[in-house]
């Protein structure tokens with residue numbers, strides 16, 4: 177549980193709040209590149225950290241992220257004309273460039289452009305995402321490159337799906353390994369044939385389902401790092417081996433969930449406001465896995481095929497919502513799918529949204545399997561309080577290499593330390609990138 181005031185700090189993101197100020201020190205996804213693909217094309221509405229903004233790619237190809245309301249009398253610039261290297265308000269024709277400067281004021285006999293300036297945030301495109309920095313200009317931190325900079329956006333799968341709950345609440349699902357033994361289970365797991373990979377090394381993805389089902393009360397170990405932490409969910413397998421899922425948490429809102437043999441794909445939980453968030457996905461199309469360890473995709477054996485289950489690019493629609501009870505099927509819940517919901521991600525959405533937009537964490541009863549979420553909350557709350565006292569936020573300094581952060585999944589060899597898995601010292605990572613792996617090679 178959390179004290180009421182800490183829950184307040186953790187969940188409030190507007191300007192002037194402790195967490196809002198912390199989040200504004202990090203480059204943050206504002207929208208997808210795919211939402212504003214063409215120079216001079218239609219603008220996109222962006223609501224971020226409780227602020228209403230408009231993103232547009234001007235006729236010169238520059239990306240602007242500006243306040244939604246026109247500084248004249250407040251008409252929405254979402255309806256504006258994207259022309260002449262500016263966004264032009266359709267009410268009286270005032271035009272603004274990507275830096276928020278007024279560049280034309282045709283309704284005034286004596287224009288006073290130089291007196292009008294509107295809020296505009298800097299942007300940076302990388303990996304199919306338009307990122308922005310919303311903090312004070314004098315404390316602007318470097319863009320954190322997770323391996324997308326300098327590469328074509330087409331090399332990545334980038335998408336987002338909306339969720340009607342607080343961002344931390346949504347993110348807690350990604351650093352909660354215990355729930356895969358329950359929420360995402362299905363009876364067919366018992367029928368998956370044993371392919372012999374329950375032994376030290378890399379199991380097949382299909383067998384992983386069986387391990388999650390076999391040991392439903394994992395032991396958690398959290399290892400603090402410069403960017404947050406990595407934690408292991410440790411399970412005994414049917415053959416008595418030790419199976420670990422290693423997931424990374426990167427302050428403030430990134431997660432790299434465990435996968436065989438290692439993973440760099442990210443789930444990012446970006447606050448729209450206190451009560452809504454975008455769940456971004458950003459992952460390389462060609463995963464570094466030279467021997468195709470793990471074999472067929474995790475979902476090849478799962479009964480979670482829905483009209484949206486294959487969708488990862490772009491804005492992923494919500495078909496399973498609170499309004500339709502997430503299409504829960506009680507018959508399926510009795511005979512096949514543990515949750516009763518046939519869409520995998522919607523299973524997560526159901527449990528995290530059903531807590532209410534901001535859960536009152538004074539009412540929780542945490543157990544040992546909640547260790548990773550507790551640690552994340554502690555890191556965020558401490559960093560938010562420390563920033564208010566003048567201390568720099570974690571994981572923003574120049575020169576840090578975010579490309580070296582990976583999740584991992586494996587059955588341990590006797591005596592093997594899970595902390596090495598997925599790092600530059602892990603033989604499978606070295607194999608994937610060549611043995612002379614420079615520290616923090618992309619992956």
Ligand code: FES
Nearest residue numbers: 246248249265268
């Ligand atoms: S309200 Fe935008 S130009 Fe008047």
Ligand SMILES: [Fe+2]
Nearest residue numbers: 349355360524
């Ligand atoms: Fe989940």
